[in-house]
Amino acid sequence: xxxxxxxxxxxxxxxxxxxxxxxxxxxxxxxxxxxxxxxxxxxxxxxxxxxxxxxxxxxxxxxxxxxxxxxxxxxxxxxxxxxxxxxxxxxxxxxxxxxxxxxxxxxxxxxxxxxxxxxxxxxxxxxxxxxxxxxxxxxxxxxxxxxxxxxxxxxxxxxxxxxxxxxxxxxxxxxxxxxxxxxxxxxxxxxxxxxxxxxxxxxxxxxxxxxxxxxxxxxxxxxxxxxxxxxxxxxxxxxxxxxxxxxxxxxxxxxxxxxxxxxxxxxxxxxxxxxxxxxxxxxxxxxxxxxxxxxxxxxxxxxxxxxxx
Numbered sequence: 001x002x003x004x005x006x007x008x009x010x011x012x013x014x015x016x017x018x019x020x021x022x023x024x025x026x027x028x029x030x031x032x033x034x035x036x037x038x039x040x041x042x043x044x045x046x047x048x049x050x051x052x053x054x055x056x057x058x059x060x061x062x063x064x065x066x067x068x069x070x071x072x073x074x075x076x077x078x079x080x081x082x083x084x085x086x087x088x089x090x091x092x093x094x095x096x097x098x099x100x101x102x103x104x105x106x107x108x109x110x111x112x113x114x115x116x117x118x119x120x121x122x123x124x125x126x127x128x129x130x131x132x133x134x135x136x137x138x139x140x141x142x143x144x145x146x147x148x149x150x151x152x153x154x155x156x157x158x159x160x161x162x163x164x165x166x167x168x169x170x171x172x173x174x175x176x177x178x179x180x181x182x183x184x185x186x187x188x189x190x191x192x193x194x195x196x197x198x199x200x201x202x203x204x205x206x207x208x209x210x211x212x213x214x215x216x217x218x219x220x221x222x223x224x225x226x227x228x229x230x231x232x233x234x235x236x237x238x239x240x241x242x243x244x245x246x247x248x249x250x251x252x253x254x255x256x257x258x259x260x261x262x263x264x265x266x267x268x269x270x271x272x273x274x275x276x277x278x279x280x281x282x283x284x285x286x287x288x289x290x291x292x293x294x295x296x297x298x299x300x301x302x303x304x305x306x307x308x309x
Contacts, residue, residue, distance in 0.1 A: 034171025043153040051116030088194040099193035109146035117148040126152030128165040190233025190272040194225035229270040242276035
């Protein structure tokens with residue numbers, strides 16, 4: 001077998017697609033309720049599809065933690081002009097800011113897994129992928145495996161979309177979503193990593209003798225990183241051309257590093273995942289309001305009343 005150059009599907013995945021076409025065997029990851037839900041809105045499960053990538057994440061980047069200077073935030077809703085020693089990977093000005101190379105590697109891993117999963121769905125003639133599970137596992141050293149796993153579905157209609165939709169919502173929620181006048185578009189991701197120096201105040205507030213007090217430096221760190229991740233997630237929603245999003249998962253991890261003697265920093269990693277959605281039902285009252293949609297912009301109706309889209 002010739003060496004694979006990393007383009008297209010891995011050889012084992014391509015062989016599985018060929019067997020799928022010959023055998024006609026259909027598999028699904030949907031539970032009974034999920035399968036019944038998608039069938040109710042004209043979608044039939046076609047088969048289980050997967051995409052994966054193993055990535056070596058070596059140099060993670062690190063260019064200062066704000067120690068001795070403040071970074072002027074603006075435009076992210078932080079209150080422009082506020083100076084903070086927290087440096088996030090999403091800040092403007094340098095492709096090496098904070099942990100930006102590490103965050104870029106995470107995006108590449110997740111997006112490559114999603115793209116390969118979508119390629120499998122296209123090859124089996126699917127119109128969408130439902131109930132997607134996104135995961136990242138450490139394999140030792142700097143190696144990390146990114147996996148996207150879902151159930152491909154096909155519409156019982158003559159019209160075919162240009163590209164399959166992708167959603168991490170379960171089948172029954174996809175049915176509620178479509179009945180309410182919305183369709184899933186793709187999975188949006190927002191990732192931010194921030195670093196902050198443990199200054200004198202932070203160390204004093206977090207010491208064993210400080211009592212029950214707020215550690216303002218740590219509050220600032222997690223607040224800024226979460227806000228940055230949400231800002232980047234909103235950018236992903238807009239880039240997909242969607243009208244809103246349903247956030248399905250938000251994660252946060254914090255750890256400490258010691259770049260030099262007597263110099264300790266704390267690092268925070270925040271991720272936001274969700275399904276971007278577009279609206280096709282334009283009536284004033286949708287058939288159901290079983291789901292809550294995160295709107296992106298207002299829409300003014302002829303009556304002058306503003307409606308959240």
